[in-house]
Amino acid sequence: DAKTTQPTSMDCAEGRAANLPCNHSTISGNEYVYWYRQIHSQGPQYIIHGLKNNETNEMASLIITEDRKSSTLILPHATLRDTAVYYCIVRGGWSNTGKLIFGQGTTLQVKP
């Protein structure tokens, strides 16, 4: 079973920031938080990951709470092309190499 909980769906206005929350209250000390997204019928796309510090790349920012029990993915200026299912995944340890456990994710609808 997935170790994360995400809202089923969210809407965001084009040009505004999209903030996607994720709860992972049972995360272990050596586990990272990963975010992927999947645009309809395409392969999932890696977005960002982090351990405990906030992370930023050209696509998004990841904010992880100090207790690491939750995180937020931020798309700073959402576009229509950001409409997708976003998956928050907790992963770590050599016993789970190569294995991503996907939950149901959050369907983000960016509206004009």
Place this chain on the structure above:
Amino acid sequence: KAGVTQTPRYLIKTRGQQVTLSCSPISGHRSVSWYQQTPGQGLQFLFEYFSETQRNKGNFPGRFSGRQFSNSRSEMNVSTLELGDSALYLCASSQGGPTYEQYFGPGTRLTVT
């Protein structure tokens, strides 16, 4: 750098047949993982290969198998196809460590009739 490629992109098979899907990872990546995606079950992990050895396995019947070649290319095979095997099959490659990100291919859409 070229991305992950999968062939074929679409496939139609009949119940009882077998099928082989192919995945070419990103150059330099030694780990290949396979996933099945269906509307009912979502994305599920099948197995992972690293340096020609299966390193991790999901909860799928033995009809699902795979292998990896010395050039890291991987194939997965499904024997005795069932209607429920209709799905999008995705492969992902990574450098192989427990925290390296995975990069997915476009998938193979398998339809079993």
